[in-house]
Amino acid sequence: MTFFRRPAVAILVLSAAVNSWAASPWLPAPGKLTVIETYSNDTFTHYYPGALRGTLPAPYDQFTFTTDIEYGLRRNLTLDLETGHTKTFFRGNTLGGISDSLIGLRWQVHNGERVVFTVRGAGIIKGTYDLTHLSNFSPGEKASGGLGSGILGVALPHNFFAFAESGYRIRSHPVPQDFFGNVGGGYHIKGFAFTSDYQTSRSINGTDIRGTVPKFAPPYFVAALFPATKKIFGAVDSGIVYSLRSGLSLGFSSSTILHGRNVGKKQIFAFSVGYTFPGRGPHF
Numbered sequence: 001m002t003f004f005r006r007p008a009v010a011i012l013v014l015s016a017a018v019n020s021w022a023a024s025p026w027l028p029a030p031g032k033l034t035v036i037e038t039y040s041n042d043t044f045t046h047y048y049p050g051a052l053r054g055t056l057p058a059p060y061d062q063f064t065f066t067t068d069i070e071y072g073l074r075r076n077l078t079l080d081l082e083t084g085h086t087k088t089f090f091r092g093n094t095l096g097g098i099s100d101s102l103i104g105l106r107w108q109v110h111n112g113e114r115v116v117f118t119v120r121g122a123g124i125i126k127g128t129y130d131l132t133h134l135s136n137f138s139p140g141e142k143a144s145g146g147l148g149s150g151i152l153g154v155a156l157p158h159n160f161f162a163f164a165e166s167g168y169r170i171r172s173h174p175v176p177q178d179f180f181g182n183v184g185g186g187y188h189i190k191g192f193a194f195t196s197d198y199q200t201s202r203s204i205n206g207t208d209i210r211g212t213v214p215k216f217a218p219p220y221f222v223a224a225l226f227p228a229t230k231k232i233f234g235a236v237d238s239g240i241v242y243s244l245r246s247g248l249s250l251g252f253s254s255s256t257i258l259h260g261r262n263v264g265k266k267q268i269f270a271f272s273v274g275y276t277f278p279g280r281g282p283h284f
Contacts, residue, residue: 025153028072036274044264050208097129145171174228176203206230233260
């Protein structure tokens with residue numbers, strides 16, 4: 001349904017830009033390929049060690065280049081891939097490498113005139129960056145695993161739309177399993193799409209940065225500890241995407257951590273450039 005194409009591109013671009021785990025419930029036509037390149041920066045000085053609030057002696061900065069690929073296999077089946085390179089800076093220390101990557105499938109189980117519902121499954125491939133004992137933060141979890149979710153999309157009158165996702169993620173020890181989700185909406189007109197949403201992730205177990213910790217040898221202490229922390233956060237995302245008829249799309253977005261546990265109070269800004277190639281499918 002072409003009515004949904006602009007919101008679909010907008011959600012894909014903006015979810016890539018804010019580095020969330022969100023996915024669009026609307027699928028591309030068979031054979032269509034969308035590639036999105038995103039540059040993002042997230043930084044924070046204030047953070048949440050356990051139930052407390054703390055301030056770092058210097059800002060923590062992370063810069064990430066991400067490639068997102070979406071390909072329509074069939075009318076109701078889409079392949080998606082996310083990978084990239086990330087680098088962090090904190091008090092003269094630098095960590096970098098390939099970021100944690102995703103490869104998954106989305107299957108649209110319901111496609112009504114106004115409401116669509118899609119289920120998603122994805123594998124997580126751990127990145128190549130190092131973990132360190134010099135900081136209580138890292139470029140990512142560096143753990144392989146998988147996730148599954150259900151995604152709802154609703155087309156509303158007067159060019160408004162709404163979406164929501166709820167899912168569960170499992171990664172290898174010692175990273176805790178967690179629930180994640182988001183709910184949001186947007187508006188599209190004359191090539192522009194505006195979206196805003198609230199996203200959250202909640203670990204079901206784990207330790208606190210300032211809690212009881214295993215007795216590891218000092219060089220291994222934080223490297224083993226931080227991926228095992230119980231991370232909880234809520235964030236607000238917003239952004240704008242402009243899509244041209246040629247298939248080119250340009251996006252800008254921001255995300256702010258509002259509350260959390262064992263996470264930094266991040267502010268994320270991102271710029272994205274995407275291109276959708278016309279399709280000739282279906283291919284099977």
